[in-house]
Amino acid sequence: MNVFADIRALVMTCLDTLEAAGTLPGGLNRSAITVEPPRDAAHGDMATNAAMVLAKPAKMNPRAIAEALAAELGKDARITVAEVAGPGFLNMRLEAAVWGGLIGHVLTSSVAYGRSDLGKGQKMMVEYVSANPTGPLHVGHTRGAVFGDALASLLDYAGYDVTREYYINDGGAQVDVLARSVYLRYLEAHGQEVAFEDGTYPGDYLIPVGQALKDKVGDAYVGKGEQFWLEDVREYATDAMMDLIRADLASLGIEMDSFYSEKSLYGSGRIEDAIQTLDQKGLIYRGTLEPPKGKMPEDWEPREQTLFKSTAYGDDVDRPVKKSDGAWTYFAPDIAYHYDKVERGFDALIDVFGADHGGYVKRMKAAVAALSDEKVPLDIKLTQLVKLFKDGAPFKMSKRAGTFVTLRDVVDQVGSDVTRFHMLTRKNDAPLDFDFDKVTEQSKDNPVFYVQYAHARINSVLRKAEVAVDDATLAGADMSLAAHEAELKVAKALAEWPRLVEIAAKGHEPHRIAFYLYDLASEFHGLWNRGNDDTSLRFLQEGDKATTQAKIALIRAVQVVLASGLGILGVTPAEEMR
Secondary structure (H helix, E strand, O other), X not given: OOHHHHHHHHHHHHHHHHHHOXXXXXXXXXXXXXXXXXXXXXXXXXXXXXXXXHHHHHOOOHHHHHHHHHHHHOOOOOEEEEEEEOXXXXXXXXXXXXXXXXXXXXXXXXXXXXXXXXXXXOEEEEEOOOOOXXXXXXXXXXXXXXXXXXXXXXXXXXXOEEEEEEEEOOOXXXXXXXXXXXXXXXXXXXXXXXXXXXXXXXXHHHHHHHHHHHXXXXXXXXXXXXXXXXXXXXXXXXXXXXXXXXXXXXXXOOOOOEXXXXXXXXXXXXXXXXXXXXXXXXXXXXXXXXXXXXXXXXXXXXXEEEEEOHHHHOOOOOEEEEOOOOOEOOHHHHHHHHHHHHHOOXXXXXXXXXXXXXXXXXXXXXXXXXXXXXXXXXXXXXXXXXXXXXXXXXXXXXXXXXXXXXXXXXXXXXXXXXXXXXXXXXXXXXXXXXXXXXXXXXXXXXXXXXHHHHHHHHHHHHHHOOOOOOHHHHHOOOXXXXXXXXXXXXXXXXXXXXXXXXXXXXXXXXXXXXXXXXXXXXXXXXXXXXXXXXXXXXXXXXXXXXHHHHHHHHHHHHHHHHHHHHHHHOOOOOOOOO
């Protein structure tokens, strides 16, 4: 049950009637017609822009259309008032029975309430985290990991067939640096003094890796040149780092469906195939790029390179795929990887990148558009920086990591649930402050506490109730006994859940779920507080079983939706507060 969708369907039926009567011309495009909450709740429960949308193509005054539509809407038993506002907007008030019926539907549907078939089973790939396998995940990765995982869950909830994938950047020079750093720890495990030069990874997390390598191969690599050990240590170190990264992700409750190795693209012909596909489309050529704008680098000189004509698909400049010396650029394997995604039959792709990859957005979208003949959309979401604070000051660096605060540092401080929820309290492209004191304080100003407290508070009411509180019994409660304005306001907030899910899924914006949960929790806590002054609003009405069950049905429906929303965010609902 989606009350907004139901009333929109009613609007369409009424428009059919007006067309049949000749009041409106037929064949008008209605796709832009919406039914949504009015900006000011005092204006009604719902508003439609139908008259404003149809006025121009119908060559009619919008107010005249609105008045005719209002008359038709008023004939439906669900509508108590349909009135025209301004130049032709139409505000509606619904019968209290609509909201009461919604509560029964929520309790009957349980976790299915709000689920959508918006995606219609389309195959969606969400690639996120994809950090270099050179160390533990840091706090910047944490935000991308949480955002990507919540987005994948949201899309699944909205009816998409979602695959979560991690792209292992194990094909570049940084993995050679990792191997050399592990080799130093390996020598250290043999009792040698070592020095970490600039560019190596000095973090303590490599100490056990070096020791484990010693346990595996003994002194086989001691005193040997790189040609004897680099490839083996590179593979060993990458596997060890990916085990560490998997454990980091698991601490946040994140499990990938697949991991894809960049290294697997080299020597397999896949890069060549992708570039050849672009070449066959007339999009690869030899050329020289214009010098970079702004300050000219001292070592810049024009070089003929192999270029991808990405400007044909909206990019600012064409992009090199092969250097003048014949080596592939970093962009080439990324093209091949996304070509592989297209070839695997995904209907749409989402990449979650850090803010430092903003320059990659247009070129990557251009490549996918070219490779898929513009049939597979790619959305790239950038996650902005996270600033950490504790005791009023910036949080210090992690000794274990050497240069940064790790994901595990954050989770160990506040737990997975708090970390995940707070990472979604800002839109992904807005900077985020993560204050360890504020995210754990028990106040309305802490969103995760406020939402969890609502769920736990409802549990406490259910435990104290002296009536049947199973969902099947509550679904049959007489909701006319819980029809106070304050109670209807809570029901109306519940009605927005299915609509909100679809809006968030369409926009790829899981932060909207966190915002909605906070607003719903606020409505519940507000109703609880009003019961302190008005005993008729208290959830447990002594000696009145029927009214008690109606009021408990309402808040149990709130709990159902809170649990569903928290599930999308990957947060465990609190049964009680400690």
